[in-house]
Amino acid sequence: MNVQKKKRGELIVLSGPSGVGKSTVIAELLSERSDIHFSVSFTTRSPRVGEADGVNYNFVTREEFERMIAGDELLEYAEYVGNYYGTSLKVIQEKLDKGIDVLLDIEVQGAAKVRQKCPEAVFIFIMPPSFEELSRRLHRRNTDSEEVIADRLTKAQQECRQIPQYDYLVVNDTVTAAAHEIIAILTAEGCRVKNRTHLIEGV
Amino acid sequence: MNVQKKKRGELIVLSGPSGVGKSTVIAELLSERSDIHFSVSFTTRSPRVGEADGVNYNFVTREEFERMIAGDELLEYAEYVGNYYGTSLKVIQEKLDKGIDVLLDIEVQGAAKVRQKCPEAVFIFIMPPSFEELSRRLHRRNTDSEEVIADRLTKAQQECRQIPQYDYLVVNDTVTAAAHEIIAILTAEGCRVKNRTHLIEGV
Numbered sequence: 586m587n588v589q590k591k592k593r594g595e596l597i598v599l600s601g602p603s604g605v606g607k608s609t610v611i612a613e614l615l616s617e618r619s620d621i622h623f624s625v626s627f628t629t630r631s632p633r634v635g636e637a638d639g640v641n642y643n644f645v646t647r648e649e650f651e652r653m654i655a656g657d658e659l660l661e662y663a664e665y666v667g668n669y670y671g672t673s674l675k676v677i678q679e680k681l682d683k684g685i686d687v688l689l690d691i692e693v694q695g696a697a698k699v700r701q702k703c704p705e706a707v708f709i710f711i712m713p714p715s716f717e718e719l720s721r722r723l724h725r726r727n728t729d730s731e732e733v734i735a736d737r738l739t740k741a742q743q744e745c746r747q748i749p750q751y752d753y754l755v756v757n758d759t760v761t762a763a764a765h766e767i768i769a770i771l772t773a774e775g776c777r778v779k780n781r782t783h784l785i786e787g788v
Numbered sequence: 789m790n791v792q793k794k795k796r797g798e799l800i801v802l803s804g805p806s807g808v809g810k811s812t813v814i815a816e817l818l819s820e821r822s823d824i825h826f827s828v829s830f831t832t833r834s835p836r837v838g839e840a841d842g843v844n845y846n847f848v849t850r851e852e853f854e855r856m857i858a859g860d861e862l863l864e865y866a867e868y869v870g871n872y873y874g875t876s877l878k879v880i881q882e883k884l885d886k887g888i889d890v891l892l893d894i895e896v897q898g899a900a901k902v903r904q905k906c907p908e909a910v911f912i913f914i915m916p917p918s919f920e921e922l923s924r925r926l927h928r929r930n931t932d933s934e935e936v937i938a939d940r941l942t943k944a945q946q947e948c949r950q951i952p953q954y955d956y957l958v959v960n961d962t963v964t965a966a967a968h969e970i971i972a973i974l975t976a977e978g979c980r981v982k983n984r985t986h987l988i989e990g991v
Contacts, residue, residue: 712987748988753979756987766979773976776912776956776969784915784959785951 592783594681595774596703597621597688599767600696601711602741604723606757607690610711613764614688618771622680622687627653630668643673661691661698672699686771693747700750707774709767710751714758716741795986797884798977799906800824800891802970803899804914805944807926809960810893811844813914816967817891821974825883825890830856833871836931864894864901869939873898889974896950903953910977912970913954917961919944 601607615623627643629650638644645653650669653659662671672689680687691699699706713719719741723734748754753770757763774780804810818826831845832853841847848856853872856862865874875892883890894902902909916922922944926937951957956973960966977983 710981745988748981751981753976754981754984754987755979766975769972769975770979772969772972773956776958776973778913778951778954778957781957784957785948 592684594622594683594685594687595771595780596677596681596699596706597686597771598696598699598706598708599688599690599711600693600709600744600747600751601757602713602719602744603737604719604726604741605711605713606722606760606763607711609760610755610757610763610767611688611690613760614767617764617768618686620685621771622685624672624677624687624689626670626672627659627662628668628670630670660702661695663695693744693750697747697750707753707770708751709753709755709770710745710748711755711757711763712745712748713741714756795887797825797886797888797890798974798983799880799884799902799909800889800974801899801902801909801911802891802893802914803896803912803947803950803954804960805916805922805947806940807922807929807944808914808916809925809963809966810914812963813958813960813966813970814891814893816963817970820967820971821889823889824974825888827875827880827890827892829873829875829893830862830865831871831873833873863905864898866895866897866901868895868897875902896947896953900950900953910956910973911954912956912958912973913948913951914958914960914966915948915951916944917959 599607599611611623615621625639625641625643627645627650629645629647632638632642632644636642647669650671653671653673654662658673658675659671660674660677662669672691672695677687689699696708700708713722716738720734720738723729723737729737755763755766802810802814814826818824828842829845830848830853832848832850835841835844835847839845850872853874856874857865861876861878863875863877863880865872873895875894875898880890892902899911903911916925919941923937923941926932926940932940958966958969
């Protein structure tokens with residue numbers, strides 16, 4: 586009975602409606618838990634102004650993406666407005682095998698696919714304190730028209746119906762509190778008996 | 789979709805071998821989470837030096853304890869090294885109904901009984917970093933003979949075999965780290981979707 590490091594990393598899947606403040610919460614989380622690997626998605630769409638390859642997305646050609654599909658290298662992928670978006674299984678497996686926790690920021694449909702392939706992953710949904718507040722945040726962002734905001738709010742309500750499929754629900758009232766709850770969830774998951782069997786092998 | 793307080797308190801069951809340092813961890817935990825009600829067990833054993841009635845245990849006679857058994861007043865009870873130990877069901881229910889989390893410090897047999905009656909409770913096992921360290925801690929306590937210590941170590945090994953029945957495993961390497969992990973577990977449990985259904989009722 587000797588205490589060892591956890592053998593395998595954990596896959597953490599984070600979903601939440603557009604405008605809920607996920608990116609800010611993730612930035613706060615990663616600043617406190619720099620040992621977590623944030624999985625950057627692959628896409629065939631062109632980089633927008635200010636977007637960097639390997640940071641916002643891994644920008645690849647359609648041919649490269651289809652080679653990844655053919656090689657079964659993707660955990661999940663989808664085609665949206667003529668472009669592919671997907672998550673590399675290979676990169677994630679490598680990190681997990683090294684004992685590194687991996688964080689995925691993924692919408693509910695992608696999360697559903699991950700759940701089928703990796704039911705042992707930890708699924709966290711980030712919710713706004715209210716739809717009124719979500720509407721305020723989308724307006725404050727000042728990037729979308731009224732029509733697009735109305736679409737996003739409808740989509741947010743649909744996404745919230747998937748909450749029962751998730752393990753944890755975090756309300757993004759303040760970024761600090763939300764990040765604190767996610768950090769606590771990751772600590773707790775690391776303490777689960779099923780993730781610490783290596784500690785009791787000698788008993 | 790409005791954020792409300794959790795409706796019902798959670799029952800937290802903490803087990804661990806004698807000498808693991810549970811009392812110290814619990815004291816640290818309660819100093820940080822004073823909202824938790826620590827359920828004081830009833831016992832027929834004699835108080836040790838420094839132990840106070842109603843604080844460490846409710847010390848009762850064998851006759852009083854057997855009256856509680858007959859009156860079905862106990863969530864669980866067990867006889868251990870010649871003495872009764874038990875938990876009052878009534879006090880716990882009152883607290884949980886008020887939305888207060890209740891912490892039970894209970895050995896593995898008692899925990900197994902609570903698991904049957906309250907499967908929704910959170911079960912945490914506290915383990916020493918090694919049996920050598922547990923032996924050192926039991927000697928340092930300076931309350932038991934070599935024979936009693938040997939018995940406790942044998943019993944500890946038997947208890948550790950029940951770890952797979954628990955939800956979480958915390959290694960008491962340092963008191964601060966162990967208390968921190970338990971606090972994280974309680975925060976995470978509060979974030980579980982099943983404990984936050986009241987937040988999504990309106991969606």
